[in-house]
Amino acid sequence: METPPLADVIINSFDGYSAEVRKAARFVLDNPRDVALLSMREQARRAGVQPSTMMRLAKQLGFEGFDPVRDAYADAMRNPATSFEGKARDQQRLQDLGGDQALAAKIVASVTRQLQSLSAAEQLVRLSDAATLLAGARRVYCLGLRASHPIAWQLNYILSLVGDKSVLLDDIANTGSDRIRFAGKEDVLFAVTVTPYTQLTLDIVDYAHKQGVPVVALTDSPVSPLAKRATITIATTTESPSFYHSMTPAFLLAEILAVLVAGQGEKETLEALRQVDSYHASLGTHATTRPHPTATPSKEIQ
């Protein structure tokens, strides 16, 4: 909490307060954390003030009661990186918005908060360890079904840009996972699933685990059923204000993981990327400033 919430407001109007309210305000200024962590009465006790005085302070600050004040401080503690000024502004603006926009903004805020926790120390260590494991593997099998598909796909896609050792365990006609049969100790299985855990994913991981294949798990808790079979577990949250959980944090983790793995084979990566470019150039996969020969010039396309 770099800039405690309401600090400016309190300081500005401090002189206008009465003696007792000042004591309360002073306590809030000096012990921002306790505002969130202690009961109002306990704070009153410590500030040497009546509970009603805390109440009066809250109202003078423009709140209905003390709970909103505590909420403000609690929010600030939940998300240490975002300064309160920005948050207050956002909060204010949120109330002016329609339902859709407000929900959208809420989701962004929630996911942003979760992303920040991804750079916690152990998280980084795990990512780095997982990257090393993947980079050393003969083959990387990527497994993510249903909601987790984009995550597994993304890892496989990026790894495929820089080499041919990645295999996506997904295919039509229910043959998706067949190739896991060829995995061994020198390979690695990258598996993703979150609540509600896909049974098939667990089954496949279980099989691979028994075959001695190291498993890198990306899931939503260190105690998820996936984590139990994993060599390295990378955990993230999927919380969201909406009915559907967000896969965005997991998606970012997969991207980061892929980039780290690619980075470990520096020379090969560069060489591979050069090949990708010339490959696509000759196929006309991408639009250039001038579209490829068979298409009409872009200006006329408009």
Add this chain to the structure above:
Amino acid sequence: METPPLADVIINSFDGYSAEVRKAARFVLDNPRDVALLSMREQARRAGVQPSTMMRLAKQLGFEGFDPVRDAYADAMRNPATSFEGKARDQQRLQDLGGDQALAAKIVASVTRQLQSLSAAEQLVRLSDAATLLAGARRVYCLGLRASHPIAWQLNYILSLVGDKSVLLDDIANTGSDRIRFAGKEDVLFAVTVTPYTQLTLDIVDYAHKQGVPVVALTDSPVSPLAKRATITIATTTESPSFYHSMTPAFLLAEILAVLVAGQGEKETLEALRQVDSYHASLGTHATTRPHPTATPSKEIQ
């Protein structure tokens, strides 16, 4: 709070807990801050558990009641030395980190910054407008190839959970886009591509545009070739400190869009979600609390 209090203890004895206590333990593991900031009953509610279960967890951890548990977490939040609150400290730490971890942290920081800009006012308006357009469509065609695949897939997936009007323009044997032939003015094409723009995507959008199909574009610039054919353009950045651009912001936008669209048909959404549940229940798609019959008990797996 780098290492949340009791985390090790909980993880270690997790397997010894009963199903309900596990739910509680899991919540504590996943939401360490809320343990300090919320009332026990509120935590029980969020964990989907009875207050008594929280009590049981506390006792199994060797405490008299829940208050001592909360105190432990509160202490961790108060003391900046053991918490990861300090931005400055993070910065400091970054410099001590190895290349991989530093890069990972940088990517997180970069993407976080970009996400925050997604809740800019105009962005929200566009999202909301796009959602309305999509919600009113007879059919929604989702198109995203190569790097943009996860984004289009995600929108289609979520929409498919709550209805049958979404079509993913992707299929094997180069027949992916054929179904766009049936699109008309009452439908909407949701198309995604970023630099380097996939030519095929542009071609398909071009075709649809000529047929009078409204287009919602998700791309990396308001002046991208995709934007020119679009009714509504949602723009985001794909910047990243690494060699590969990040699709995470676009991914989040697609998630939000999907949720907004689903939210517009409130009753139908709820009904559909209920159907989804019973459908998967009868197919056994998802793992239940108890591991499925064929798997060995978790203790032995570890």
Add this chain to the structure above:
DNA sequence: GCTTTAATGAAACAAATGTTGCAAGAAGCG
């Protein structure tokens, strides 16, 4: 100095909290 206004503390309130005990149910065992 008397009246009006504001500030303070104490008591009372309903609501929510942490906690306990118990009965119904499920799981495990012989």
Add this chain to the structure above:
DNA sequence: CGCTTCTTGCAACATTTGTTTCATTAAAGC
């Protein structure tokens, strides 16, 4: 199958919570 043990939800408990009200006190204005 019956018996026991463990698990789970429910209802009740006494506290504590946030909040309101009101009488008392201090200050300010004329």
